Amino acid sequence: MKALTIAGGGLAGLGLAHALRRHEVPVTVHEAGRYPRHRVCGEFLSGITPETLAALDISEAFADARRHLDGTWFSSGKKLLEFSLPTPALALSRHGLDVRLKLDLENKGGQVEELSRLSRHAREGLVWTAGRIPRRGPWIGLKLHARDLKLGSGLEMHLGGNGYIGLTPVEDDRVNVSGLFQLDPRREGKGPVLLLDYLRAGGNGSLAERLAAATIDESSFLGVSGFELGWQGGDTSLCTLGDAAGMIPPFTGNGMTMALESAELAVAPLLRWTRNETGWDETVAVIRKDLHRKFARRLAAGSVLHRILLDKRGAFLIRSLAGLGLLPFRPLLAMVR
């Protein structure tokens, strides 16, 4: 059986490696960083199914995840909509989850090379799961963990004039605070102060005051900029999965689910290659086609809704519909699943 190399030890890479080890494929994951580490991520998985977790053989890693069914959307501090999800979103910190998946993988005989950055060149047997492609982009993602922060419902989403931010209770009485904003050189401060400045600038001053009164874990603060949402493009002969293939807007809470689902759909074609039943070029082409079939509608819908949320007239329309009780939350949610 032929071996596979995976570049990037996030959810797509580790999820894929677990599934391949189940079939005894020799697999090495190269991760540029070290575990454990914080990530810019809202840390709730929406739309994930027990079947996908089982297919990847990673159900156990999520066994103690918090489960959230309810939430509230706010717009500049005012309640817009209370919602209930069709199935619970799973919430746990990437700081805990990624290292857990890495250790479990090693116990199954997978290799993980930390501080190992591969170069982005297509070659036979290489799967690229190294996340979004760095490029000039209009966004900044900011994230921190806070304690002593009370939430009215399971999840909170806050829409502002310059972006949106989610609050998700994770383990150890921590609340993940994670947002996407339009990059603005006028915003000032470092670390959590910068996040508060973005919130105030977007009309979310009351949320900024709530955060300022909470206990913030400064070491959990992270920021990332220089990326585009949607299909990432690039060399079509490279086998890409997860964010490296396409990035859905974060308000959907579906990025990690997409990373795991993309790993799931790649397993069968990759297994055929390891058994010499198909060539590499054909394997990559099949995976690309399956990715487009599964995610094209979801990414397109996510992109349209994202634009509406961040457009003044779009946000006004949403506020008006929500005020009349006419916002079709479940049908809109179904479009980004």
Ligand SMILES: Cc1cc2nc3c(=O)[nH]c(=O)nc-3n(C[C@H](O)[C@H](O)[C@H](O)COP(=O)(O)OP(=O)(O)OC[C@H]3O[C@@H](n4cnc5c(N)ncnc54)[C@H](O)[C@@H]3O)c2cc1C
């Ligand atoms: C602000 C924000 C909030 C978000 N909130 C949510 C949310 O609430 N729910 C949700 O589901 N999704 C959310 N997402 C999206 C989610 O984080 C991603 O979709 C998910 O992490 C993608 O997983 P991945 O494995 O494809 O990539 P990643 O998790 O980014 O993993 C890629 C890995 O590759 C490594 N790497 C990079 N380059 C190399 C290299 N050259 N060689 C080797 N390794 C390399 C990186 O160090 C990293 O560990 C959010 C994103 C942002 C920006």
